[in-house]
Amino acid sequence: SQQGEEDPQALSIQEGENATMNCSYKTSINNLQWYRQNSGRGLVHLILIRSNEREKHSGRLRVTLDTSKKSSSLLITASRAADTASYFCATPSGGGADGLTFGKGTHLIIQP
Amino acid sequence: EPEVTQTPSHQVTQMGQEVILRCVPISNHLYFYWYRQILGQKVEFLVSFYNNEISEKSEIFDDQFSVERPDGSNFTLKIRSTKLEDSAMYFCASILPPFDTQYFGPGTRLTVL
Numbered sequence: 001s002q003q004g005e006e007d008p009q010a011l012s013i014q015e016g017e018n019a020t021m022n023c024s025y026k027t028s029i030n031n032l033q034w035y036r037q038n039s040g041r042g043l044v045h046l047i048l049i050r051s052n053e054r055e056k057h058s059g060r061l062r063v064t065l066d067t068s069k070k071s072s073s074l075l076i077t078a079s080r081a082a083d084t085a086s087y088f089c090a091t092p093s094g095g096g097a098d099g100l101t102f103g104k105g106t107h108l109i110i111q112p
Numbered sequence: 113e114p115e116v117t118q119t120p121s122h123q124v125t126q127m128g129q130e131v132i133l134r135c136v137p138i139s140n141h142l143y144f145y146w147y148r149q150i151l152g153q154k155v156e157f158l159v160s161f162y163n164n165e166i167s168e169k170s171e172i173f174d175d176q177f178s179v180e181r182p183d184g185s186n187f188t189l190k191i192r193s194t195k196l197e198d199s200a201m202y203f204c205a206s207i208l209p210p211f212d213t214q215y216f217g218p219g220t221r222l223t224v225l
Contacts, residue, residue: 042219099157
């Protein structure tokens with residue numbers, strides 16, 4: 001089964017608008033992490049939310065987790081051109097130190 | 113701020129050759145990982161390493177792959193006989209339990225000709 005499938009696959013918005021990306025997964029999780037990847041670059045960790053948490057904030061980022069629906073969302077408020085990147089959710093296969101299973105990502109484009 | 117580093121940034125090799133990709137995890141971290149990302153595809157887990165042995169590996173990590181921590185700082189991925197389909201970006205990551213955040217290096221782009 002696929003873990004961490006994001007939607008939409010691509011999202012284009014105007015600078016200043018909010019961007020929302022969703023992630024669904026199939027099995028029980030210990031935590032769910034969101035990463036950003038600029039084109040051809042490495043993965044930058046954004047935020048981790050644990051299975052017993054429902055919402056978490058970090059700066060302009062807001063992540064929610066609904067374990068009953070096996071889904072998470074990442075909201076970026078007041079988007080900037082520098083937010084243009086691909087965003088991935090990832091979940092460990094078992095315990096917190098296990099290898100991560102990534103989704104295919106959402107490619108976000110912020111139009112200036 | 114401490115970070116994971118990887119060398120080289122780009123490696124070009126001929127099919128059938130052996131390559132070694134190098135990583136220096138964050139110094140006090142205990143678990144180490146390798147992932148790969150074929151161009152245009154998602155990031156895939158290869159292997160995790162803890163206490164000088166493999167703790168978990170994926171189906172991708174077959175006998176052509178091996179990992180080693182030869183000293184207190186380096187963590188290497190060896191591909192014994194490269195194939196065209198090994199062309200990908202390879203990422204190293206590390207964590208310090210009980211914190212579960214995996215910190216990734218910038219990646220090595222491997223091109224097999």
